[in-house]
């Protein structure tokens with residue numbers, strides 16, 4: 001019997017993991033530059049944390065969670081997102097005792113039992129940021145600008161930032177009634193899914209991708225026109241900050257997000273490059289979630305993005321981030337009698353910070369050169385007894401093909417010159 005990875009999951013193979021590490025490094029640098037510190041929470045939590053946090057009426061909780069009982073009969077769920085886990089940890093460890101504002105980031109796997117398709121997986125990876133402890137609109141602007149900065153930093157051209165306000169309990173509940181009445185009037189024109197949502201989650205009908213729903217709700221009332229003064233003022237200030245920071249955005253009153261915890265600011269980053277899975281990132285304020293999950297009132301906002309979708313974008317846009325992924329040096333042994341010395345030389349160079357590989361199958365010099373090429377080695381060292389007796393090694397630049405005999409005491413310097421030429 002041959003085992004295969006589970007539908008909707010993917011191996012990140014060695015030639016890809018190098019790319020992932022590169023991208024993750026860059027993300028960590030961006031987060032560090034804004035003083036966000038990494039948090040790592042467990043991959044599974046009590047089911048009720050997500051059910052309460054994300055909302056019973058959402059697709060994630062209703063249809064997509066991987067839930068199981070442990071041997072003690074406790075219902076556990078593989079995290080379908082990270083925000084609820086971060087908030088649980090924030091409350092449990094009393095982060096706000098240390099500082100008024102806690103800024104954290106995360107990178108890791110999440111699980112949703114959705115129908116797999118291009119850009120949509122059952123195990124995928126999210127990177128994200130959460131800022132807990134400020135209601136100031138400037139933190140909304142910071143979270144939004146970091147999220148959009150990420151795509152700029154990676155030189156991604158095809159993306160658009162859409163922002164909206166989904167109001168607070170006061171204005172949203174009034175609006176829900178207005179919207180429900182309007183939807184009931186056009187219910188015969190709505191998709192089956194949206195008909196069901198009129199009662200359970202009417203706002204989601206507005207961001208349905210179904211053409212029938214789009215046509216039927218073209219003139220539906222929009223929450224932006226029903227915001228209370230506080231929410232309207234907050235939204236204006238967020239936009240002012242974004243304008244000052246020269247962050248390009250469009251206001252899209254139909255953005256409602258697929259999770260129930262949002263209040264006020266909500267935003268998404270979308271692309272036209274990935275077909276129907278067009279969301280690269282999403283986020284917003286969740287000023288009620290900490291209290292909802294048992295903590296003290298804490299204003300908060302965050303965002304998360306799909307790692308696989310970022311990788312797809314980088315590939316589509318031929319990003320140069322994947323070039324020169326490794327400064328690999330390959331040591332070629334002319335025969336087995338030199339093997340021990342070659343191993344020692346490789347270890348010396350590794351100690352100097354280089355990535356060094358060599359052949360372990362006593363292959364011919366020609367075959368070793370092929371292997372060095374296959375591994376995209378930047379340079380090759382050919383080690384022979386004759387040369388070592390003279391205190392030299394042959395260094396070949398694999399890009400230009402230039403070859404030279406180098407004295408061992410000058411080797412590191414010469415290797416660095418060759419590697420630098422290829423940056």
Ligand code: HAM
Pocket residue numbers: 080081082083112114119120121122124125126128129130258259279280281282283284286301302303304305306307308309
């Ligand atoms: P979300 O919009 O559900 O938000 O997910 C964020 C991102 O994860 C999406 O924009 C998309 O790029 C990626 N994503 C979602 N589902 C899949 C999938 N099945 N396969 C591949 N990628 C996917 C959240 O999860 C919120 N926790 C964001 C947040 C943080 N809000 C406040 N703080």
